[in-house]
Amino acid sequence: MDDIEKLIPDFDTLEKLVLNLSVLKARLIVLEHSRKVCEAECIKEAMVNTNNWVGSKQPTAAYCDSVVKVIGNTDADKTTLVEIRKDLAELTGDIECLERTLQLNADRLDLFRSLNADRRKSFLS
Numbered sequence: 001m002d003d004i005e006k007l008i009p010d011f012d013t014l015e016k017l018v019l020n021l022s023v024l025k026a027r028l029i030v031l032e033h034s035r036k037v038c039e040a041e042c043i044k045e046a047m048v049n050t051n052n053w054v055g056s057k058q059p060t061a062a063y064c065d066s067v068v069k070v071i072g073n074t075d076a077d078k079t080t081l082v083e084i085r086k087d088l089a090e091l092t093g094d095i096e097c098l099e100r101t102l103q104l105n106a107d108r109l110d111l112f113r114s115l116n117a118d119r120r121k122s123f124l125s
Contacts, residue, residue, distance in 0.1 A: 004119070007112035009105040017105075021098045028091050035084045042072040042081075049073075 046052045046059050046068040053059065059068065071078045 004112055004115045007108045007115070009108055014102065014105055017098055017102055021095065021102070024091060024095050024098065028088070028095060031084065031088050031091060035081070035088060038072075038077075038080055038084060039069045042068050042077050045073050 043064045046064050050056075052073050070081070072081055
């Protein structure tokens with residue numbers, strides 16, 4: 001096998017990478033939805049449940065958006081939100097790694113094409 005032919009990626013492996021990437025992206029969509037649902041439930045609870053109010057004042061939308069949405073109303077809310085965000089971060093990192101691996105293989109294939117074309121051109125000269 002020629003050295004430049006080593007640049008050709010294994011297409012079965014690439015296909016597996018693409019399939020893994022699609023599964024991870026589907027999981028990302030579901031996890032992002034879960035985060036949004038959890039945040040919305042926390043905000044709704046803060047707005048409706050008078051036990052969460054300071055004095056007799058309902059929290060403002062700005063407060064809910066900057067505080068309740070981030071840490072929830074209880075320690076359990078906070079733990080749930082932190083876990084979801086941690087899972088999102090890990091999943092996003094895995095997706096990024098797969099995308100970069102696929103791009104690297106595409107770049108290697110482009111390099112092979114260029115070098116192969118240069119080699120053919122040198123034979124014609």
